[in-house]
Amino acid sequence: MFSANQTFEAERKDTVRNAEATGVFCWQLATYPLREAVNITAEQTPYGVDEFERAGLEKVWSTCLKTPVPMVKESPVRFECEYYTTIRLPGNPPMGTVDVVIGKVIGIHISDAVLTDGRIDMSKTQPIARCGYFEYARITENFEMIIPGNKATLLGLEGSVKEHKALNDSEKINDDDESRPS
Template structure:
């Protein structure tokens, strides 16, 4: 069969798209409101998102994607993350599946899903809100989840969506703290035993999967590529040092991809990029339709504002064509 989404009918009783991209990990996201709804702690929010993924590992970033509500209101998780600048993620597991389902229900802003799902909490240790949050003691996390991340909000990318869901918010956060239960770590291999964590994943429709068995395949080729698959920042740094020594000095390379946003490689990102029809230039002003890193862009292709350090940049999002992107808490 073949169909064009939104143009031709697939002639099936259920839309197959989400059942084709499977299994999808679940971003069980917890946040707090910028203002408390009572005289005690700020109101907690907990919700699962099946459009979730890690983006890179050195440093680690994650994202979750949230549609607007049918009333064209942005999801509580998005509002809270942007307002406070912090959020947490916890692994959705088979033993916690019913609680995950309870927290998926759309309820009015200010309802505490931890209480509704009868979940015991623990609290983040490293996160500090960027706005006043009365009686803040940390972002609550699901204590019984075997893996949890503390995240600092980085940016939001907004995509257009068809009614009634309106726009789609892709929220990106930097992971600054990782909790792993000792009992799910294999002491002989030094690896997280995924089968012991029993993660659940979305499979489209109302179907889920649970992971209880894994198999191993090692990618052939360069060791540095395998280090990337392992998500080893230590090996990544060692390979970078070795590469620099072999070349006599650390090299810096800037690359223009041709179509779309410019890509940046190397130790810093202080380059300015020219338009599609011209070569990239450094330390200058961008021309027609170009973008800049660490600067302001002229033309219509969007803006990239960030500061680079040690090969990582504070680059937000180059919007190119389409809907405008949202940067920072003010949106």
């Protein structure tokens, strides 16, 4: 998922238009080291201007999508996505209208440099977040809180494909046992 403010002329930005037209898009983690490039690519430029070139970013191409899409090579986390839908959040023209683009992740690229014990280490990625106005935040520390309750209801949140598969396999075995005649 990503969001993009519409232009002053109430038009969709290039990334939104391209995702809707091609049915694919890529998302990359915005990080503190990339902050200046992130800011440059937010500028409203005429359709077709190469934002990678303007921001001095190197392209690497998607490998899982039906239509190849450029990704930011310098970003440590990149997702290849199939487009699902766009939600338009209305604002007070001429500003404030935002397109939220939602997709299904079908390919993930993570730099080994940001992994600790096989998991993404947020302190190594230094993600940035838009807070409003012209303010951003850099995430330099994180903490963990596990939601109380049944462990099965938390499956997937911990990031373990192995545990998820094991639980699904055990549920299939139990379902098969229940469907057999006594």
